Amino acid sequence: MFNEACFEVFNIEGLDSRMIGVREKIQPVFQSIDEKVVGELEPLLGEKLPIHIAQHRRRTTNAPNFTWSAMGGDNRGYKKYPHFQLGITPEYVVIWLSFIDNPQNEALMSQACLDNLQWFEQLPKDFVVNTDHTKNNYHALESEQLIKDLTRWKEVKKGEFQIGRVIHKETFGTKTTEELFTYILETYVSLIPIYQACCKLTN
Secondary structure (H helix, E strand, O other), X not given: OOOHHHHHHXXXXXXXXXXXXXXXXXXXXHHHHHHHHHXXXXXXXXXXXXXXXXXXXXXXXXXXXXXXXXXXXXXXXXXXXXXXXXXXXXXXXXXXXXEOOOOOOHHHHHHHHHHOOHHHHOOOOOOEEEOOOOOOOOEEOOHHHHHHHHHHHHHOOOOOEEEEEEEEHHHHHOOOHXXXXXXXXXXXXXOHHHHHHHHHOOO
């Protein structure tokens, strides 16, 4: 599970040095958690969820202030599909269902979400939304704002939509590994109906 050493990686100066920290401290945690999550979700979904861990190979100067893994898509990639994402910033861990970088049939998926707002009404009250995966921010899931977020996702070329939960770094010192994993898994399970409905539109 994530610990203080994982968050401290983001204090390391320099791209190469920070990436060593990411590979040594964070990526093994992604692999461990993702394998457990996939083991639980695949029987519920009836499909394979390939694991992809971000390598940041395109970076040449700036060290990442966010790194992530994805579960879903196919063996070649995940961004053109709805996928489950687990990520870490200097301050918190994110647990997302993600639609980023112009996935295929994006307009159909965003419209389906707008037409079925009850999908979101059934989610736990602590769920949040992010509309730009390149920025470490999020806001509460609230009905009027949700319509604006989904509309922007549909109409703006670079529009994105991520929904899920965050766990602030302080929490990792107060909860057991089992409690934290249960929270992560419950988040993904809650998002299965939206994931499955949108995946059907990409086939």
